[in-house]
Amino acid sequence: MRLGLDIGGTKIDAVALGDDAAVLARVRVATGFGPDAVVRNALSAALQAAEAAEVSVAALTSVGIGIPGIVDATAGVVRHAVNLGLGELALGPILSEHLGVPVRVENDVNAASLGAFHLLGLAGSMAYLNLGTGVAAGFVNDGSVWRGARGTAGEIGHIPIDPAGERCACGQIGCLETLAGGGWVARKWGGEAELPVLEVFDAADAGDERAVALRDELVGGAAAAVRILVLTADVETVVIGGGVSNIGARLLDRVCASLDELARGSQFLGSLELPSRVRLVPPGQPVAAIGAALAGVAESEAIGA
Amino acid sequence: MRLGLDIGGTKIDAVALGDDAAVLARVRVATGFGPDAVVRNALSAALQAAEAAEVSVAALTSVGIGIPGIVDATAGVVRHAVNLGLGELALGPILSEHLGVPVRVENDVNAASLGAFHLLGLAGSMAYLNLGTGVAAGFVNDGSVWRGARGTAGEIGHIPIDPAGERCACGQIGCLETLAGGGWVARKWGGEAELPVLEVFDAADAGDERAVALRDELVGGAAAAVRILVLTADVETVVIGGGVSNIGARLLDRVCASLDELARGSQFLGSLELPSRVRLVPPGQPVAAIGAALAGVAESEAIGA
Known part of the structure; x- marks a missing residue:
């Protein structure tokens, strides 16, 4: 199972995806403002989504994040996410250390692109x-x-x-x-x-x-x-x-x-x-969160390869 | 050695490239108008370029063609090359049959793109x-x-x-x-x-x-x-x-x-x-013909793979 988090200007939309890419659980958490709040709420969203899907975080394959701003996907760093109060944040490494699973960070539009490609x-x-x-x-x-x-x-x-x-x-x-x-x-x-x-x-x-x-x-x-x-x-x-x-x-x-x-x-x-x-895009679907989860898988496969 | 032909509105620019991608010979031939003339003059340009490089056509690795119009690179077919009088022409298969070597057809701008990428x-x-x-x-x-x-x-x-x-x-x-x-x-x-x-x-x-x-x-x-x-x-x-x-x-x-x-x-x-x-782009270089030759190699490698 893998998680996907779509971190938006007001809320974090988190989904747990099964191995067939079906949405098993979905939770929403307020985003907050600034690096500390965003990291804390992203962790909370991940833990709540895992709990809702009845899986331990350690058993997750990967976590994927979609977030606005300029993203260095290799380093897991986001820059210039002005609406979130983030100048530069190594979100991938920080979340990965807390959660103990591979975390992939993608620009939110790129994450939604992957989600749309899959859903359609x-x-x-x-x-x-x-x-x-x-x-x-x-x-x-x-x-x-x-x-x-x-x-x-x-x-x-x-x-x-x-x-x-x-x-x-x-x-x-x-x-x-x-x-x-x-x-x-x-x-x-x-x-x-x-x-x-x-x-x-x-x-x-x-x-x-x-x-x-x-x-x-x-x-x-x-x-x-x-x-x-x-x-x-x-x-x-x-x-x-x-x-x-x-x-x-x-x-x-x-x-x-x-x-x-x-x-x-x-x-x-x-x-x-x-x-x-x-x-x-199919209406009513958490397309960016699903895409973020799929991006996370791509990364963990690359790590495993 | 591989050949590259840049078929333009007035002339065909043909080069022979060594294995280090250096230009060993270059010839120019009038293009003519309509499918028969274009095929005949392309064959002539290929034979002359091979002769100028002192190689037999049978010993060539590949021939690449750059030509205006909509190109189906997989089928080797060019369409709507209006300035050359071509509606639809299976240029790749025809030249390949006459020359006995793999022939790759690319749109002329795509061929020049490959040439510029290499030359720079x-x-x-x-x-x-x-x-x-x-x-x-x-x-x-x-x-x-x-x-x-x-x-x-x-x-x-x-x-x-x-x-x-x-x-x-x-x-x-x-x-x-x-x-x-x-x-x-x-x-x-x-x-x-x-x-x-x-x-x-x-x-x-x-x-x-x-x-x-x-x-x-x-x-x-x-x-x-x-x-x-x-x-x-x-x-x-x-x-x-x-x-x-x-x-x-x-x-x-x-x-x-x-x-x-x-x-x-x-x-x-x-x-x-x-x-x-x-x-x-570097001045005075037959960039599209060089790129066409490189495209030909890519194809022959794919065939060999």
Whole structure:
């Protein structure tokens, strides 16, 4: 049995996976802020998940962690996880020493990519397009994550696609994230809704012109992201995940319609058959925690090899 | 010894490579138009290169081909090589039957990517940014080409980066190629120069305002291409090649200056250290023919394995 922990900005989502990759137990714990709190709560989440699955920690095959920030997967070190109050933390070695099992650390989007690849039963190459507060992507090929030369692969949210666009928090103009990032949509929309992007979709359906404009901008940005991922890496499948993907088929259908419209204007783009290559991540699944657990296995196999 | 053929729009560039990957002989032959002419002239180029290297064709380890169009490397089939008059041609099997040695077919940009990786003595991950008539890229990781799921990886010339830009031949608006493609620069500049982009750089140095604008557009497009390649795939190195790269250091220095300026406006972009990751392909080398020969070896090793 292996554990997977998805350490997010507010909560840690922990799962215990059986040898057939089925979820045997799931627990949630508040993340806290700063290195001490994050380490303590991650340990607590791991112990609670093991207890819920009725297994002793010593009997675990591995523990995998998905966490935001720049991750050095070899050293198990996370850097610049600003929302968690982490500058640099050797999370893998610290947790491994406390738990006595191999611990693998992955960037959260990469972990979710592995989880999506597994949950959808994919083969070959896939990009996971995370539409959350920000926009980023992860790449999986034949079950392995492509992290890039410096661990920053998939930072497509900061590709500028409109010189007349808005200034992004990163300092550039017209980044993809300013169109398709949930944080941007929420700020432009205003209000106090718990799921502002869903409120925008509902208001657009009801005919609100400002909501229609914001919705179409988000959909157009998501379609542009799919186009960039396929024109660059030529992945077979693009899986849309992240908080915004909870809108479900209403989002996917509009993204595919947008890609269809682009293809009508370009035979070349049409030949890429983009709409048929886009999928939604399965709803209601702890995709990043499952992916983190799978990443942990990959590591322990490497250690055993 | 192995041969490599770079089949271009006007000529076939053929090299014979020794076991240490040194060029032992090089010949050039007109390409011709249509399947019969291309096959006949490719055979002629291979025989002449073997003769110039004083080796019998039967003693060759392998022959590798680089050719424009969509290439199915497994089947050795090339499709849509419009400039060569080829709809679909089983070039690998045909040449292999005539020559009696394993023949590997690669897309020309992928072949040049392998050649650049070898000539620069690189390790890890690299993108080859081909600034020719059009714009495309190839990816090499640890000496292996990433072709993508459908053989179309690296078609970054058709990523739109300006909704207010010009309509590309592909039907989309504001494609990278409309800024950084040599064909676009030549058309906008006009005249009959043999090397129009070089003429534009010279005229810009002499203070011609129209030339300055075109040069800066090309440089900005090349910098945007580097940014897309690193933000998506996070390759360690981007090597600029293709006809436009013959401008040399005058091009590279301006692209790096443009990337430096972008970094001044964005700490995030600055952290990627883009200028230090860009290189020029070595000048005057038959990079695609050498890469094709190396691709041929990879195939014959696979056959022998």
